Amino acid sequence: MSAASGTWSGASTPQPSTPDGSAPDVLELRVHGIRNSPPQDMLGTPTSNIALAQDGVIPLGDSLAGFYTVREPLPGEKTHLEAYSWGNLDRFLRGNSLLGKAGRTLYNLGWFIIAPFGFSNAAYWARSFRPDASREGGLRTGSGGGVVRVFALLLTLWLVAAVSTVAFDLVAVQCFLPTGVPNSWKLCSALPSQFDGLRELTRGQRLAALSLTPIAAVVLVGLLGFASNVRFRTRALDAARARGLDAEHDAFALAVPALWVRRRINSPTGTLHIAASLLLVVILLMSDAAAHDGPAPVSLLSVAAVELAAVGYVVAWWSRSVRPPLVADFWARREVWAYFLLGTAILTYVVCVIVEATTPTTDQTAPFTAGQLTPTVILVLLTILATVGCVVRSGYHEWIATAVLTVGVLALVVAVGGWLDPLGWAANAAAVAVVVLAGVGFVVPYVVLRRREPRRHEHAWHGAGPGVFMFVALLIGAFLASAVALGTGSYLRSGRLQSLPDRGDPLFRDVSIPAGAHDIAVPTVFWAFGGVLVLMVLFVIALLGVPAWFGVQKGEIENPPVDPSEKAFKPEIEAVRRSSAFMQRAEPLLHTVSWVIGVTVTVSLAFTVMRQARGQTGRWAWVLGVLGSWLGGRDGLAAFTAFAEWAVLTSVVLGALAVLAVAIANSATTGASRPLGLLWDLMAWLPRAAHPFGPACFSERAVPELADRMIRWLEPDGAPAPARRVLLATHSLGTVLGVASLFHLAALGRADLLKRVRLLTFGMQLRPYFGRFFPELFGPEVLGTPGVAAPSFWTADPWKGKDLHDAPTPSRERTAASAAQAAAHSGDSSRSVAGTPLTELLDIPEGAFAIAPRPQPVWINLWRRTDYLGFPGYSYSATPNNLDRVTLEMEPDSYMARVATHGNYFMTLAYLEARDDLLTGW
Known part of the structure; x- marks a missing residue:
């Protein structure tokens, strides 16, 4: 190396030459790569x-x-x-001032929110697909493209449902209690004073006033993707060079000319996600109004449901190609249909707000039932589609697999819930038979088709890669939603505790709950699917990781042997070899974690159904009795419930603090401001073809x-x-x-x-x-x-x-x-x-x-x-x-x-x- 220029020189070796003897x-x-x-x-x-x-x-x-x-x-x-x-493509640098670091922290937290969207995008590219010159973009999406895109749409609706739970159920309904004076309410003491103005409104008016909150959350997430989209756009010269060529029929996907070309900033599919978010808000509000205020909102609820189904159908239909056609007739252009559906969704939302604000509510203290059921339904659908993602690489038709699994899940729900009890034991036996047949109809075709794949040993997770990525997205999404709902609920519940000094002890104080104090009830789904899921995954990682770590410490990695010139450092080299090899076991670990997520979600679903149905069917009331007897009566059951809530809440809080710590650490370190580091790099190298608000490519x-x-x-x-x-x-x-x-x-x-x-x-x-x-x-x-x-x-x-x-x-x-x-x-x-x-x-x-x-x-x-x-x-x-x-x-x-x-x-x-x-x- 030359001290003058500091560059490595190859002059000591023969220089390259062309066949005619001249120097090329x-x-x-x-x-460079990830470390850049x-x-x-x-x-x-x-x-x-x-x-x-x-x-x-x-x-x-x-x-x-x-x-x-x-x-x-x-x-x-x-x-x-x-x-x-290319390092600055995946960094957000706005100076080292306090405001700049605060901005990077918020930016990093935003990337954590869209991490599930990035994994759904990875699931899209993990499927089996092939080039097709007749398709815009040169790719035929193949089996599973529609499932992954509908899964991505449901992830957006899951975000809407989580924010709606906080805004509608916890704040607008549970935090306001009537005082006996017309249009006057008691307000949660933990809420800021800015909410005092809502005390003079009716329940419907408060819900209407807060209805923009979940919509604003989705728009902000979309703006985050919009900002990065501009940074990563393909240059005009490179785009023009690729657009003039068609994909060959037998080409590899990497050899499709338009694979890396991004034509526009906006996305028709992103427009549909916003329209679906508006419609879900309408469904939530009108479901609550229809349950307590008579049949007036039923028609609007039906219209919103039909429109949401139409949006889902269009998203699935558009999955046949990666990108919309470049040139098309007016009525065949995706932008036209996307803006038409968005316009109808906005109109429906405006009418919904008017109806919600003007319809008198007969029961001001009734629970917000839609907020309890909607997150459960969305998470069940996410689980079904993630399970279908495990079989699509085998050639199992995505919609047939979805239909078979959906029928089995519905039969399981009605059987577990006890809604067939009035029809006798035969009806329950038939439901169980449907569950078994659906399981056989789902697993057996997958096994048969998979065995016909000659290269199956070369595919990760036995070909279940799309489903594994979707389950990881489900885990992160459930955790983030639980952190929002449980964290807000705990914050609002803190106002019920009274702290009084103990005059007999200078060190301690008494914390008690006054008799008759009102409590804030967070929907069961966020306890069951969020915190329990996190606890189970952490338990499995510890159960597998700790024995594996101590087990590999006893072995040696002999191939290749340590170079003779480094024999003096062999113990240090072998130790790093073992630790590096331990970090290379992500695939089998994620395989096990995905199984745990699937089983935990199924058990949590059964628990949620039992709890929701116990007041209607009485099927599972005896479970609480047996559990109470094991735990020493009602007091023991209450203590166990309190401990379970504490464990779940602690896991979610610690996870949220870890996310916040990483976001702050990345923003405070100069030049290392990638929000998710390696994870972000591995998600963002793929074209954004599944979720329009995922990380830009x-x-x-x-x-x-x-x-x-x-x-x-x-x-x-x-x-x-x-x-x-x-x-x-x-x-x-x-x-x-x-x-x-x-x-x-x-x-x-x-x-x-x-x-x-x-x-x-x-x-x-x-x-x-x-x-x-x-x-x-x-x-x-x-x-x-x-x-x-x-x-x-x-x-x-x-x-x-x-x-x-x-x-x-x-x-x-x-x-x-x-x-x-x-x-x-x-x-x-x-x-x-x-x-x-x-x-x-x-x-x-x-x-x-x-x-x-x-x-x-x-x-x-x-x-x-x-x-x-x-x-x-x-x-x-x-x-x-x-x-x-x-x-x-x-x-x-x-x-x-x-x-x-x-x-x-x-x-x-x-x-x-x-x-x-x-x-x-x-």
């Missing part, structure tokens, strides 16, 4: 020695992302070094920019430059962006340029994570590399024996047949490579990654066993091979001896050797 002009393009080191670190030079690269007078970047280069390269250096920095800017930069270098001023080359060096999530950009080049009809590209990857997750979670995007068939089975949870080395080297990979015959078919269909042979795996796009011979040596590598992957996020691309056991190279496991530039993990590959000798091997003789 090589662009070494470095793309600043460009000066990627270039190995001081900050004063870097600048934005330029194409003529045009700077190749802005404050969010761009290509940086060295101002003063080393004398005689033939390689042009650039670093693509930074890849829609980064991937076309990388492809454009390679085109600009290999064809300066639009003219071919045969002597030019590109060495694409990518780290971690940067490898995802880099590989996607190579397929994007093929999609643009520039596969000929890929013959002049070499790939150097390090710290990547393509094979065990992205390839298993999203097989259609990065599976073995797409990459052309062998697959890998799921990691083991209980062994020290989770990947021992997991290589699937015998798994089928695309053959040359298949590729040739696909190319001929596509060329015959399109008449354009230059674009007949979009269905070609990455290895063949890079002109890597079949079987070249095996043990036999190759004279000229095209793709080299660096990894170390102490890297918790870095994996081999070919094999864990077949080392050495022609794709993977193991780097040393001690930090190369640390003052004190320190074990290396996920970063600092640029400074290793293995990187320099791999770089020179790729360039030499090229």
